[in-house]
Amino acid sequence: MLKIVIVGAGPAGVRAAERLVRAGHRPVVIDENVAAGGQIYRRPPAELHRDPKDLYGFEAERACKLHRTFDELAGSIDYRPSTSVWSAEGRRLDVIDRDGASHLLWDRLILATGAMDRVIPIPGWDMPGVFTLGGAQVSMKYQACAIGARPVFLGTGPLLYLIAYQYMKAGVDVAAVLDTAPLSGKVRAAPTMMAGGTALLKGLYYVARLVAAGVTIRSGITPVAIDASSGQRVGVVRYTTGEGKITTIACDAVGMGFGLRSETQLADLLDVQFDFDPSLRQWLPAVDAWGRSSVEGIYLAGDGMQLAGAQAAELSGARAAEAVLHDIGQYDARRIVRSLNRRIDRWLRFRDAMASRAFPFPHQLAQQCDDSLMICRCEGIAAGAMREAVRGQGQAEINRVKAFTRVGMGRCQGRVCQTAAAEITASAAGLDISMVSRLRGQAPIKPLPMAVFREEAAQ
Amino acid sequence: MADSGAQLVRIAGAERPPVRCRVNGQAISALAGDTVLTVVLTQAPRLRKFEFGDGYRAGFCLMGACQDCWVEVNNRRVRACSTLVADNMDISTEIGARA
Numbered sequence: 001m002l003k004i005v006i007v008g009a010g011p012a013g014v015r016a017a018e019r020l021v022r023a024g025h026r027p028v029v030i031d032e033n034v035a036a037g038g039q040i041y042r043r044p045p046a047e048l049h050r051d052p053k054d055l056y057g058f059e060a061e062r063a064c065k066l067h068r069t070f071d072e073l074a075g076s077i078d079y080r081p082s083t084s085v086w087s088a089e090g091r092r093l094d095v096i097d098r099d100g101a102s103h104l105l106w107d108r109l110i111l112a113t114g115a116m117d118r119v120i121p122i123p124g125w126d127m128p129g130v131f132t133l134g135g136a137q138v139s140m141k142y143q144a145c146a147i148g149a150r151p152v153f154l155g156t157g158p159l160l161y162l163i164a165y166q167y168m169k170a171g172v173d174v175a176a177v178l179d180t181a182p183l184s185g186k187v188r189a190a191p192t193m194m195a196g197g198t199a200l201l202k203g204l205y206y207v208a209r210l211v212a213a214g215v216t217i218r219s220g221i222t223p224v225a226i227d228a229s230s231g232q233r234v235g236v237v238r239y240t241t242g243e244g245k246i247t248t249i250a251c252d253a254v255g256m257g258f259g260l261r262s263e264t265q266l267a268d269l270l271d272v273q274f275d276f277d278p279s280l281r282q283w284l285p286a287v288d289a290w291g292r293s294s295v296e297g298i299y300l301a302g303d304g305m306q307l308a309g310a311q312a313a314e315l316s317g318a319r320a321a322e323a324v325l326h327d328i329g330q331y332d333a334r335r336i337v338r339s340l341n342r343r344i345d346r347w348l349r350f351r352d353a354m355a356s357r358a359f360p361f362p363h364q365l366a367q368q369c370d371d372s373l374m375i376c377r378c379e380g381i382a383a384g385a386m387r388e389a390v391r392g393q394g395q396a397e398i399n400r401v402k403a404f405t406r407v408g409m410g411r412c413q414g415r416v417c418q419t420a421a422a423e424i425t426a427s428a429a430g431l432d433i434s435m436v437s438r439l440r441g442q443a444p445i446k447p448l449p450m451a452v453f454r455e456e457a458a459q
Numbered sequence: 460m461a462d463s464g465a466q467l468v469r470i471a472g473a474e475r476p477p478v479r480c481r482v483n484g485q486a487i488s489a490l491a492g493d494t495v496l497t498v499v500l501t502q503a504p505r506l507r508k509f510e511f512g513d514g515y516r517a518g519f520c521l522m523g524a525c526q527d528c529w530v531e532v533n534n535r536r537v538r539a540c541s542t543l544v545a546d547n548m549d550i551s552t553e554i555g556a557r558a
Contacts, residue, residue: 032523034543039522045492045543048472116524128505128517129466135521143497144472170470232515233466233504253466263524377519377527380511411526416519447526449536
């Protein structure tokens with residue numbers, strides 16, 4: 001039987017598995033989490049019972065449907081929860097789970113690896129009590145914990161308002177929502193954002209509810225720093241208002257993020273071709289209209305491919321499965337894929353309106369940061385060291401800068417710092433961001449206990 | 460843990476069975492379904508010392524990507540955000556110096 005492997009069990013991975021099972025296959029589904037759902041529809045552990053309405057709000061029905069679909073697949077797939085892929089080469093995936101390391105071979109591979117927050121470091125971002133926006137949401141959904149008693153949510157993107165709303169609704173005293181994007185862009189983007197159907201209305205609802213609850217919301221701000229109170233804990237966020245006035249707000253936690261960044265390290269290890277997306281300012285795996293990568297047998301889906309959100313991820317997950325079924329000659333999927341693409345395209349238009357108008361990425365924040373600002377939080381490497389590598393050593397390629405400074409070489413493999421690292425390199429070299437190349441991944445793409453290497457060596 | 464006071468604030472789910480574990484040798488009562496990160500940060504403001512400079516860390520992405528929250532559980536290195544607590548677990552956050 002053909003071995004089809006899906007990496008990721010979020011909206012894209014689940015819908016891909018569903019279609020493959022329906023067509024008579026038994027795919028392997030590799031999931032880093034303990035239960036399917038991905039980050040967006042993350043389920044609490046079995047012992048923690050929560051009302052889906054409280055966890056997922058407007059998306060409760062969608063989340064429950066996805067979970068139900070996956071639960072019904074249980075006997076028909078080879079599900080591997082709590083399992084990470086740490087290396088990949090040719091048709092082999094190296095995985096690690098609670099029992100140790102092993103590998104599996106695939107005939108067709110669907111990468112549905114999702115995304116994480118896109119981070120721009122600001123002074124104080126490495127302090128305890130500062131988390132990503134996504135982290136703030138995971139804490140709430142997965143652990144029923146707020147990141148603090150009085151958090152500030154800082155950055156830009158739709159998640160900013162959604163998470164602030166979720167916190168407010170859970171009874172948390174949200175200190176402020178600080179958005180780097182000006183209000184004017186959102187107004188201009190509104191007509192195009194209609195492509196997202198009710199998504200725009202939901203966003204407006206969150207804002208209205210936050211305003212009604214008296215939460216401070218500021219657009220067009222520039223973050224200055226997160227300052228400590230006594231005992232090296234988060235105490236204050238300093239920012240400049242759109243009018244240029246320096247303002248402070250007291251808080252005990254910060255959730256920060258500037259849109260999302262695709263998790264693409266596996267695709268990179270497998271040598272698929274990448275294209276630079278100028279509106280998202282990041283490199284993404286190149287795919288055709290079916291979600292096929294440049295490498296035969298490898299397909300992509302979801303936010304790990306195009307950052308168009310959870311609903312688009314369900315559609316592109318289904319599309320990747322249909323592409324596999326078409327390519328192996330099981331049936332002609334052209335009509336199905338055409339219809340899926342019509343719906344995916346709507347979400348891409350919505351995404352583009354958000355990325356280019358409503359919530360533009362404030363790349364100048366990274367480009368103009370102070371030399372002393374820590375960019376790599378794994379190893380504590382500052383922006384100045386990178387600029388020195390560019391100006392002093394004449395390096396203008398991000399992987400060379402990495403070799404000189406170790407930025408991107410730490411435990412996270414550049415997941416957190418690569419966005420800022422590329423912006424700083426480009427501005428120091430006087431180049432467009434598309435010209436500094438992309439940070440290449442290295443196995444292991446997640447840290448491994450040394451015991452795994454000993455087991456490998458013994459084999 | 461020089462400082463007292465928690466970073467994380469529980470907002471629901473208090474009615475779970477307790478789990479007994481130790482953090483740096485001190486007996487602690489956690490809740491079934493807690494991650495190791497939740498166990499520590501609902502009691503303390505930080506998770507570990509930063510091994511490449513001054514300061515402390517308390518996790519960042521909480522989804523297994525940033526690798527900021529590595530601690531030791533029963534003498535094995537784990538990501539605190541993606542490890543669920545179990546009875547009799549021995550959690551040590553004092554590993555910064557030996558990275």
